[in-house]
Amino acid sequence: MLVFGNIWTEPLAAIGALPVEQVAWGFPQGGGGFGTDGVLRGGLLPSVLFGTLGRPPTDRERAVRQVFREAGLRIKEQSDFRGWLWVHFVSDAGLFSQGLRVGSLSKPAGAPRDFREALLAGRELLPLLEARGVDLRRHRGGVLLFRAPSWLMAPVLAWLTAHVAPLRVNFEAHSDPDAEEPPVVCRDTLAEARRLGIAAPRLEAAEPTFARVGER
Structure with missing residues (x-):
């Protein structure tokens, strides 16, 4: 399988x-x-x-x-596929949380401010990965976006998602506000951060956009 x-x-x-x-x-x-x-x-x-x-x-x-x-x-x-999967998961959590805050995962495309917030949200989750036993030295490429200065990387990502066709299509395709994956990824990531006592202020600030009905 x-x-x-x-x-x-x-x-x-x-x-x-x-x-x-x-x-x-x-x-x-x-x-x-x-x-x-x-x-x-x-x-x-x-x-x-x-x-x-x-x-x-x-x-x-x-x-x-x-x-x-x-x-x-x-x-x-x-x-280290376990570590790679989890780096990818928190990367999604950072991006999804910002997309949910602005109303659609397609909206950050071409928007430096939204990418900056997504990058900073992902950066705050790196200690969570270490708390779960991920050796970030083995995933330097995967976490480089979050460790590099956000003022530099956010405009680059915004430009790429506005002008590089595959990336633009990828973002534009995420236009369904009722998609199930983004809120689930954010909920699971925040729950684990709380369980391990890891501060994730940006993800927590976005919680009203992905909390289950009755938890808001």
């Missing part, structure tokens, strides 16, 4: 009773979302990320990789 998406729980706990040796871990390189018309729009890059949990790939995992190679996709490897 190929697990091909993001999770915030421990990977081995997420698969439950499935035999570990029969599970492969991967992540698509692309993006998109459902519009208000219920249509899924997005794009897929010509590469796919695969990872392992601290050991070399098994024969089954190598076979899964070969299937994607034969489909014409390039393979990227990540040896």
